[in-house]
Amino acid sequence: MNIFIIGRGNSGTRVLSHLLSKNCFRTGEVNESGDYMGTTGRRGRHLLDMFEACRLLGKEVKYEGGCKWDFSGLFSGKIDEEFKLALMEYVHPIMKCEMSDNFIKLPELLLTLPWLTRLLPNAYYIYLIRDPRDSIITAHRGTDNIREYNIDCGSMHIDRKSEDMNVLRFSRAVSWQYQYEIAQCTPKPEKWIEFRFEDLILDTDNQLQRLTDFLGREVRTNGYELRRSPVGRWKTDEHVHYFDFFEEPMKRYGYGE
Numbered sequence: 001m002n003i004f005i006i007g008r009g010n011s012g013t014r015v016l017s018h019l020l021s022k023n024c025f026r027t028g029e030v031n032e033s034g035d036y037m038g039t040t041g042r043r044g045r046h047l048l049d050m051f052e053a054c055r056l057l058g059k060e061v062k063y064e065g066g067c068k069w070d071f072s073g074l075f076s077g078k079i080d081e082e083f084k085l086a087l088m089e090y091v092h093p094i095m096k097c098e099m100s101d102n103f104i105k106l107p108e109l110l111l112t113l114p115w116l117t118r119l120l121p122n123a124y125y126i127y128l129i130r131d132p133r134d135s136i137i138t139a140h141r142g143t144d145n146i147r148e149y150n151i152d153c154g155s156m157h158i159d160r161k162s163e164d165m166n167v168l169r170f171s172r173a174v175s176w177q178y179q180y181e182i183a184q185c186t187p188k189p190e191k192w193i194e195f196r197f198e199d200l201i202l203d204t205d206n207q208l209q210r211l212t213d214f215l216g217r218e219v220r221t222n223g224y225e226l227r228r229s230p231v232g233r234w235k236t237d238e239h240v241h242y243f244d245f246f247e248e249p250m251k252r253y254g255y256g257e
Contacts, residue, residue, distance in 0.1 A: 001215070002095045002120070005105035006113065007128035008179040009140030012197030015226060016126060017105040019208075022222040026100045028093060036104045039093045047106075050090040054111040054149045056083040063152035067177045067245040071185045074114035083115060091120075101217065107142055110179050111149055113186045121189050124215065129180070130197035131255045133234035133241040136172035144168075146175050165239045173243045180249045196253060198231050 003025070007013040017034025021027065029037045038046035057080070062070040094102045109116065117125070144160035147153055158171045193214045200207045204226055211219045234241045250256065 001101040001124060001217075002122075003101070003103035003124040003126060003215070004109055004116070004120075005103060005126050005128070006110050006183070007107065007130075008110055008135065008176060009107035009143050010135045010138050011107075011128050011130040012200065012230070013105050013107065013128050015197070015200060016128060016195075017103070018224055019219060019221065020103050022224045023217075023219050026094070026097065026102045027104060030105075035106050036094065038090050046090045046093070049086040050106065050108060050112075051149075053083050053086040053090070054108050056080050056086065056150075057112055057115055058146070058150035061151055061182075063154055065154060067156075067174060067181075069151075069178060069181055071114055071182055075118075075187060079115050079118060083112075084119065087112060087116065087119065095120075095123075101215075107140065108149075110183060111143070111146075113182055117186060117189045122191070123189070124191040125189055125193070126211070126214075127183060127192065127194045128197055128200070129183075129194065129253055131232075131234065132173065132176045132180075132246050132249065133237075133255070134230065134232065135176055136169055136241060137233055137237055137239075139168070139172070140175075143175050143179070144172050146178050151178065169240045170243070173246070177243075177245050177249070184249075201226050201228055201231050 003020070005013050005016045014034040017030065021034070027036050028039065031037060038050065057074065060074060062073065064070050091104055094104055139160065141160070145158055147158055153174060156174060157167060158174055159167050160171050162168050162171070193210070195207060204221065208219050208221070
């Protein structure tokens with residue numbers, strides 16, 4: 001069994017990574033966030049290949065204006081050969097072991113989703129989403145500026161290093177929205193399940209039973225603490241944390257308050 005944990009940075013995917021590790025699912029070298037760091041090959045760390053795969057796909061996405069993109073060209077036709085090579089360099093050291101249940105977690109996987117699911121349609125995909133008002137409070141260096149992955153954003157002012165908090169939050173919000181859109185638009189593989197981060201934290205037993213049923217293998221906390229404090233941080237946040245383009249995704253996933 002090969003599993004991909006899919007979700008934007010600061011969506012809570014580290015929780016799933018640590019839970020699967022606690023339940024003896026196999027991955028490779030990870031950082032404190034549970035991100036698989038890749039192995040080292042002739043060209044250096046294969047994590048860099050993964051970032052290159054993101055850039056190769058990003059340049060194929062069509063910008064429609066505002067916070068809208070057209071991903072339809074990615075769902076059929078030829079997949080870039082360099083993308084295939086770069087992606088497989090990253091995932092193969094984990095996925096090649098057929099005698100174990102393997103998983104990979106990396107936020108940037110979401111940026112490759114349309115081609116990832118076409119190349120590996122039989123994998124298990126666990127998608128995690130979080131209230132965007134909480135998600136954009138904290139920086140995620142990897143994807144806060146999606147232009148770094150050749151994604152056209154028109155004239156929108158995006159700068160993850162800005163000293164202006166409004167610009168920082170807007171940059172993160174655009175990143176959140178783009179990754180929401182790519183997840184929504186991508187045709188879902190057969191083995192796909194979605195979780196809200198908040199449900200995983202506040203309704204742990206029921207959500208882990210859903211995960212157990214999906215994977216066909218028991219998943220329990222096994223001593224891993226799921227802290228409640230990250231839920232609803234926006235309620236005491238003093239900076240901008242809501243943008244109009246959040247309205248539709250918040251309604252879709254029940255973030256109505």
